Amino acid sequence: MKQLLFALLSALCLLRIPSVVKVAEARASWVASMFGLAALYVLGTVRPLASIDSYLGGVNVTNLLQAIFALLAIFFFNDSVRRLANVPVRWTYYAPLLSIPIMIVSFALIEDKGPTSADFIDYRMDQLATATYSGTYMFALLFTVLRIIYMLRHKARGLYATFSAGLVVVAAAVSCHIAYVLLFHFTPWDAFAEAIGAWFDRLFYAGLSLTAAGWLILFLSKQLPRLRLWMIDALWLSALRIRVNADQSRVSPAWDLFNETLENGVYKSLIVLHNYQRGNMCPFPESVQGRISQIEAKLDARV
Known part of the structure; x- marks a missing residue:
């Protein structure tokens, strides 16, 4: 099996949109990215595959881990799309997770699992497990x-x-691999099965590239209006907090910018700055106060 160097391209690199635009679908994307990166790591893209697998016994356990991480990555990618499309959760949502225990058991039953190899599956396809x-x-x-x-x-x-x-x-590519597995193991047409299986890589990466481009543009198109509306204000207020030492911690403004939604970050910065003014009895210059008033008016208009 061609190891699915995808983990949905680290869950389509799932748009590591900073949490300044933190919404439900973005959080699911972050989780997908985490599992996608884990899948890529155990694939051997960070360290040599044999080196990683040696810590797990050198019997291709990394293949199992990669498969599980990749499956979890696409599972949470599915959740991100579900939230974006506003589709309710049904029992089928959790169905793919049922495959994980089956994969673990069948992997354990594979004979002669070592030594470590990127072609581990292909060379053992004659086994039912x-x-x-x-x-x-x-x-x-x-x-x-x-x-x-x-x-x-x-x-x-x-x-x-x-x-x-x-x-x-992508679905056509995965179907080609399923056809390869079934034909290779259950029919005498090994050469035909391998010819079909060879289409997996060709179709998969083409489909994945198209999917990633469409998803990235779609996701950004929904977030750009919010970025245009609040990003400059959020950055300006954070910089003002740092300049006047309005926080006990120097990292608090940057942390709030990263960890809050843009609107919440702006609102929190305004509270911090007002508390700073009251505590120090030191008003801001008229130009600064005017900008703060404009931001507050914009916030009030959004309520």
Whole structure:
């Protein structure tokens, strides 16, 4: 198996949109990114695969970990899309997670799991346990991708259409790998199975690139208005807090900027600055006070 160097490209690098635009779908994206990065790490992109796997016994346990992390990455990516599309949670939402214990058990039953190899699965596809492990993994991925496509079925226009088209290609790639597993293990057509399996990489990365581009543009298009409205004010207020030493800690303004939504960060900065003025009995210059009043008026207009 071609190790899915994707983890949805670190969960499509899921838009590490800073938490200055922290919304529900962004938080799910952060979690997906965390699992995606973990999957890429145990893939051997950070350290050599054999070196990482040696700490786990040198019997390709990293392959299992990578598969689990990648599955969790796309699971939370699915959750981010669900929140963005405003789709309620149903029991099928958790269905892909049921594949994880099946994968663990089937992996444990694979004979002669070592030594460490990036082609671990391909060279053991003649074993039923290997076919079960790889097939379960791919079915869970296919289920999740198809579920995302289904969630967006009424929104398949514009950027959503680009995003959905990329997912369709990803689903086709995963289907090719499932066909490879089934044909290679259960039929005598090994060469035909390998020819179909070879399409996985070609389709997967093309579909993933299209998906990532569509998702990134879609996500940013929803956040840019908020960024334009509040980003300059949030940065200006944070800089003012630092300049006048309005906080006990020098890192508090930067932390609030990072850890709060833009609106909440602006509101909190205004409170800190007002407390500073009252505590020190030192009014700001007229130009600064005028800017603060403008920001407060904008906040009041949003309520």
